[in-house]
Amino acid sequence: MQDRLARIKLLAMDVDGTLTDGSMIFLDGGQVKVYSVHDGLGITLAMRLGLKVAWITGNAGHAVTDRASSLGVTDVYQGIRHKGAAIRELMGNHGLTREEVAFIGDDLNDIPAMEQAGFSFAVADAVEEVRACADIVTERMGGRGAVREAIEAILKSRGGWDEAVSSFLAQLEQEQSAGAGTNAVN
Numbered sequence: 001m002q003d004r005l006a007r008i009k010l011l012a013m014d015v016d017g018t019l020t021d022g023s024m025i026f027l028d029g030g031q032v033k034v035y036s037v038h039d040g041l042g043i044t045l046a047m048r049l050g051l052k053v054a055w056i057t058g059n060a061g062h063a064v065t066d067r068a069s070s071l072g073v074t075d076v077y078q079g080i081r082h083k084g085a086a087i088r089e090l091m092g093n094h095g096l097t098r099e100e101v102a103f104i105g106d107d108l109n110d111i112p113a114m115e116q117a118g119f120s121f122a123v124a125d126a127v128e129e130v131r132a133c134a135d136i137v138t139e140r141m142g143g144r145g146a147v148r149e150a151i152e153a154i155l156k157s158r159g160g161w162d163e164a165v166s167s168f169l170a171q172l173e174q175e176q177s178a179g180a181g182t183n184a185v186n
Helices: 002-006 037-048 062-071 083-094 108-116 128-133 146-158 161-177
Strands: 010-013 025-027 030-032 052-056 075-077 101-105 119-122
Touching: 002 146, 010 083, 010 146, 030 062, 037 052, 037 062, 037 146, 037 161, 052 062, 052 083, 062 075, 075 083, 083 101, 083 108, 101 108, 101 146, 108 119, 108 128, 119 128, 119 146, 146 161
Parallel strands: 010 052, 010 101, 052 075, 101 119
Antiparallel strands: 025 030
């Protein structure tokens, strides 16, 4: 399992139910989504160490675009009905093999992406069919740190988690010493 995790170069993920808890709030001005800061910092650390991150969601809206932009995620696929095709496109765009791609999801529409990826995660509260086809089921639920858990598993398998944490803390110390103030990172 560790060898398979260590080969992953891109982690693609569902948004609703994976990066969020699946709740949707609609207001006159648009949709509101709630994201975990733990997942956000995990994504930031992963990308700093060269792990590519992609979001693939059946929905579309500013809440997804804004959050992805705030984290520096540039591979964002919205309004996607066939997530397996998006995984194939990502592999082609980045020159990756199936074994170098992982996907994390929670519901039936994520299964084709999980089947296209060489490794798959299901969040703890995923539907039974998704949990059954996953290589790993996280202990944490969607929107509650499941993505961070998957990222930690990948980076730890490469021996890079400690480096990610040290690098992040060193950057914070350097910014504080330079009087950089407070900047959001997650």
